[in-house]
Amino acid sequence: MxxxxxxxxxxxxxxxxxxxxxxxxxxxxxxxxxxxxxxxxxxxxxxxxxxxxxxxxxxxxxxxxxxxxxxxxxxxxxxxxxxxxxxxEIRAKTKRLEKMVQHPLARLAPTLMESVPAGPLPEAGPRPMPVEIRERTSTRDAIAKTIGVVSxxxxxxxxxxxxxxxxxxDRENLRDRVLRLVGQRDVSRTIQGLEDAAEGVSRFFFTQLVLNLTFGVVIGLALWLIGIPHAALWGSVCAALRFVPYIGALIAGAAIALFAAAVDPGWTLAAYAMVLFLLLELVVAHVVEPRVYGHSVGMSPLAVIVSALFWGAIWGPLGLLLSTPLTLCIVVAGRYIKSLEPISILFAEAPHANAAQRFHHRVLSGEADAIIDDARAFLRKATLARYCDKVLLPGMALASSDLLSSQVDHFRATVAMVADTLAAGQAKGRGRGRRISLLNENIGAHLRHRREERLGRWQGPLDVPARSVILSAALPGMREEFVSELLVLVFREAGLDARSYVIKPDAEEDDPGAEQLISTMFVSYPVDSNLDTWAAAVAELRSALPDIPLATVRPREDVEVEHSRVAAQVDLVLQSFEEALAFVAPRHPG
Structure with a gap:
């Protein structure tokens, strides 16, 4: 293969x-x-x-x-x-530069010659006369060369x-021929690929045209303001040369600097021109283009550079001009053609990995800071409930499936730091949580103890209105307690009074009047290994709080549990944290 x-x-x-x-x-x-x-x-x-x-x-x-x-x-x-x-003026400045360079070298040459030991001088002999051969060019040959250059x-x-x-x-006829070659089974994918490629290339050319024309106008005005003649010409040259990736901007900057040096007897005007050009180029290349081309090209910056090198080596200057649209077409085709998929993965602006997969990769690498930055960016546009449903829980499920024994402690510490940051963001603003090396307890217990340190044993005051507390209960265990604590964080982000509770059969705790305070109770969804224990614990909760609605949230990765037995024990089985939030929000309008 x-x-x-x-x-x-x-x-x-x-x-x-x-x-x-x-x-x-x-x-x-x-x-x-x-x-x-x-x-x-x-x-x-x-x-x-x-x-x-x-x-x-x-x-x-x-x-x-x-x-x-x-x-x-x-x-x-x-x-x-x-x-x-x-x-x-250029010749005068060139001579001055030659003197500046030759002066230290002229002083260095005698010193080097003195250090060389004297030896016999070579015998002087007759020097050969240089012979120059000139070919006479006829008028007909000159005309033929001119026609060849122009034609x-x-x-x-x-x-x-x-x-x-x-x-x-003949565009439609050509498309029908391509579809006929592909075959009837892949017609829809081929049509979508052709449309995406056409849209991507059109968007790229339009964006590049607008951006380069704007750059040319701005640099032309700037050069005119500092007093450089023919500023409109140099603005046009910059706009045209910027169509050539990377090299064009260098050529335009060098030409402007050379012309500015020829105009001014000193070096001030050339320095001003170079500073202006560099500032504008840096702003456009590192601020404007990444934002604009990121949505119009669909390729990573490294892919643009590699494609320019490849097509430039294959087809020369024309390949350099066409490098980005050609590679963009291949990247788009890679989404629909299996053999080109590696190119699409390597060169596309974003790899074919969703947020949960990126969380999976980074949590195994221990990149907690990167995960936290991604979480903050996600939470600026969505809720914590959606982040848990789409990123955190699916990503943890992926990571747990291929976790090595040597990575367990590292995995727990990274997830604990991320969850700790989410909890700290609710308590003290968007601050980064403290770094955690190893945990002596599971992550859920760690989060619950942190909340109890801040809010007390009952995780909040007891003099609250009746039926205003949401209780999230879980059996002892790393998975159950962590999901329960995440649910509490989701409710608290929405401004609800949510608290957690660990079901311990032999524990005797004071009853603060829970039946009057609790409005809704959630219990963590069980795993197959402890289904009987979970059912017995839920039955006890039923008998203790018969009038309280009892619900559970079923994570999508828990498919091996017999769903009918779980549904028979509770009032409602919800499919996501977002559904749970939508269920309790009308019951707590304040």
Whole structure:
């Protein structure tokens, strides 16, 4: 299997590299067709037919491109007329830099020569005369070279334009052919993949166009404010070069610095220009682009860099320009094509792991701080009940299934720190819980004892209104007590008076009038091993508090327990903490 994969990969890379002249125009036209699709749809909504909308969209793009080139050419011509006075300043500064570099080297050379022992000098002989061979170029050869230089890029651009027109006009026919090749069974997945790829590439090009144009306008205004001539030209150059990933920004910055050095006799203007460019580039690259491209590209920053290196090595400058949209198409295809799934996992903005799986990975690694940061981000948008249902309990179930014996204490300490932080956030604001190395008790007991330290033996005052307390009871045990304490935290976050209780058959405790204070009682859902003990304990609770509604929350991972026996013992079986919160909230409107 691995040999077949390696051979297939080598064949694909060979085809991409050795068929550049054929593949580059076709791929460029396909990518441009995806980029123009939104504009064509917008033209179609204006009442134009598909053919008319296609040519209208192409006309708008061509006119905009020609107009931009005309403005850029006019600025270049204006700059060329001023180049003689700028070139003199560049030569003067170059000589000064040479002197600055050569002066210490000139002093260093005699010192080095003195340290070398003297030896016999080589005999002087006649020096050979350099011979230079010059080839005479005829007028016809010069014209042919000029035509070749011009016709090459123009011919390729014309070929791409022709392919683009045919692809846009025959788009539906091409999609039907692709679907026919895939087969009838995967039609829905293929259609969804094509739509996602088209939407992703269109969104990327539109976002990149808006962002680069905005950057060009801002840098042009900034350069104009500090007094650099032809600021509009350099803003346009920056906007155009930023379409080339990473390298374009470096080239634009170097060109601006060189021109600023040619304009000003000193170095002040060049320093101002470089500082302005670097500040804007850093803000855009590290603040704006991660937020904007994170939603428009769907690829991680590392994936963008790797794709630029790969396609640049395979197809040169054109591959560098097309690297992000091409890789984006492959990443989207990996969601629907099994063989491309590894690329999608490695290069996608977010790996194919939900919040519970990330909790599972991090809790096994002991990354409590990362889990707490994720929990805080989750709780800013959702409730603690949803966090327990979607992240904490499923993640703990995943971790427990492949937990090694050597990881048990580490696992308990990490989970205890996370739960302790959640409890501390309710008591003292959003503070990070104290770090816990090892526990001498289970996590549920630890949380209950922390609450008793703050609120007293009864976890709160007893002079409260009748039927205002929610009691969460559990049999002694790590799992049961932890789930019970989580339920108390969920209720307390909602502003309800919730307290916990451990059912101990032989314990004798003072009765603070529980039957008058308790409104609802929850009991932890049992596991198969202690179902009989749980049933007996629930029967005792029934006899002690006959008028109190008794409910239980069934975690989704507990599927091995006989549900009918559990349901017969309680009044209500709820499926999640969110359901439990919705059940008790109307009963406690205050």
């Amino acid at each position: 691995k040999v077949n994969f390696a051979v297939t990969t080598a064949c694909i890379l060979g085809i991409l590299y050795f068929s550049q002249s054929v593949m580059q125009p076709i791929v460029t036209a396909l990518v441009l067709s995806l980029a123009l699709a939104p504009l064509i749809r917008a033209m179609g909504r204006m009442g134009l037919s598909r053919v008319h909308a296609t040519f209208a969209a192409l006309g708008v793009v061509i006119v905009a491109f020609v107009g931009a080139m005309a403005v850029l050419g006019a600025n270049v011509m204006a700059l060329s007329s001023d180049l003689p006075q700028y070139s003199a 090459g890029p123009l011919g390729e651009a014309f070929l791409v334009l022709v392919l683009l027109i045919f692809i846009l006009l």
